Amino acid sequence: MIKITLKDGSIKEVESGLTVLEIAKAISEGLARATTCAKLDGKIVDFRTTVYKDASLELLTFDSEDVEGKKAYWHTTSHIMAQAIKRLYGDKVKLSIGPSIENGFYYDFDSDEIKFSSESFEKIEAEMNRIIKEDLKIERFELPRKEAIKFCIDAKEPYKVELIEDLPEDETISFYKQGEFTDLCAGPHLESTGKVKVVKLLSVSGAYWRGDEHNKMLQRIYAISFPKKSMLDDYLAMLEDAKERDHRKIGKDLKLFMTDELVGPGLPLLLPDGATIKDILERYIRDKETALGYTHVATPSLATTNLYKTSGHWDHYKDDMFPIMKMDKEEMVLRPMNCPHHMLVYRNELHSYKDLPIRIAEIAHDFRYEDSGAVLGLERVRQMTQNDSHLFVRPDQIKDEVGQVLKLIHDVYVEDFGFPEDAFKYRLSLRDVNDKVKYIDNDEMWNTAEEQLRQIMKELKLDFYEAEGEAAFYGPKIDIQIKTALNHDVTIPTCQLDFALPERFELTYIGEDGKEHRPVVIHRAILGSTERFMSFLLEETKGNLPLWLAPHQVRVLPISEKFEEYGKKITEKIASLGYRVQMDASNEKIGYRIRNAQLMKIPYMVVVGEKEESTDTISVRNRREGDLGSMSLKEFEKVLSKELENKKIDRK
């Protein structure tokens, strides 16, 4: 007999030599039925693992908390999908990989003959449901390397052969078999196909084999499954909500921005209301920076190619830049970033160690020739506005300055805007040690810089993860990653350490010893690009911008023509207080005009009619709370000014 410690701390005695599944059944038949996979001594294992000695056991279920449990569930469903496709199309379709992802799973198929589309979904789903109904037992077996390769060759699955060949020599090679279908797989998997209840294929798209654009493009089918129909309905409702949050839809509905073929892709035109928001945001961050000792410069959006040859950007970046404008003697380019310009501003005069840190900032326009398939609304554009800054610091100031940048990011995002802290992830973006082409070849510099950033994050007790191959070519970064409504991971704020550009521009300061020293540069952006920040803001708020940012803050609605004069008087008074206010005296019923104001997400509506005019009051309606009743203009002013102070967003 051996002792099994369960999650709740209780200990069960079971026979030695039972599988995890048998132990689960011995503990509770009901729990065993709900279980999707298990953690044995903290390690995810397959059900079929035999236990010979005392161990801790955690049975995972399909539950929002149990990520691993979901993974096993979805991974099994991906095998069911592959099996269904094999049944329907046989050897015409080759299998590659089919992992679980954050929401559901995908499977990549290769076929020159069969082209999947949403029209094939019904047929595939029907076959999957048949497999589920058959409740095929899922069995695991292992093969030595050579036999495993032979097995896949016999099965006419070339991608599987390649996968095995790339596995480390000592890796256990396991297969999972359900009915006539067998797939190379590390597991874990459910007990049988019948454990899966509801499946839904979501979309089909292309994906390069092994994520490499030089490889063949395979067909990827995304799908999801659940133990209950209602859970699928909830998930689909969530997808609908995400569509409602899409900043492109909000931007169109609220008339914030437009695009036109004649201007070009990735070049949105901000309409008056969108421009108002952008303007307020930029003023906000600029004032914040000024208060922290930043000085703002205004530098050109153009430069000669020599500037980028000097900075080193040319070799690393020229493919992402708009092509050269060639004149008689000059070669000009639109700038993709502001660093080189700011280096020159620093170099313009001699600096003492006492002057540092020097913080040069700019709300600058940058131009990047993004791939046509990558541009997206305001999220990925070809001309962007960066709230950029370069801090020129002494080596002994790095820690303090990076710390201050991180604090500023926290102040802006959490304290001011009130984004939930879990909306971001801190990413320490490191170089790819083996890639000496993309990253400046100077291991000592990299190791120092990377370690410094790592230490700062640890000291500030920030929860962060490290990502290799995400650094800038000149140095490591701390990126703040956010997930958009459409589930994209994007960087907004960033803080980068750079020992390379000061070298290339031969920047110096005079130290205490009277000699020349090399400053270090910290690149940082807080709102990132204003455009991307706006897209994030719109998706987080569903367009219900807080009062300070709302392009229209108040709309005055006279009940009828008779009260237009009074409405005009009220509008003028509110405008004189500095609020963005308009009157809608159009020839429509009050309900209709309120509806319009609601749809435009205007924070406050002021309704005036006979009652208000005779008592010199106004009737106030809030877009969230509805009718607030009547009050004097003075009282309304208090309501507005109080709300104006609060910059926090409302995510509902």
Added chain:
RNA sequence: GCUGGUGUAGCGCAAUGGCAGCGCAACGCACUUGUAAUGCGUAGGUUGUGGGUUCAACUCCCUCCACCAGCUCCA
């Protein structure tokens, strides 16, 4: 850039080879309105672009463009 899909009035959509339509918005008229849609009427189109097939093309084929999903990239 790659794979697949989509493109019809300002917006959202219908019409699968045979007269290009609906709702909202716009405009006009009437109503003069009390907290999310008043009624009636009018106008609006080279069906993304260029070509082809056909007696006939929104519809079928090809080119290019844009957009959408994903991949690759990326602030």
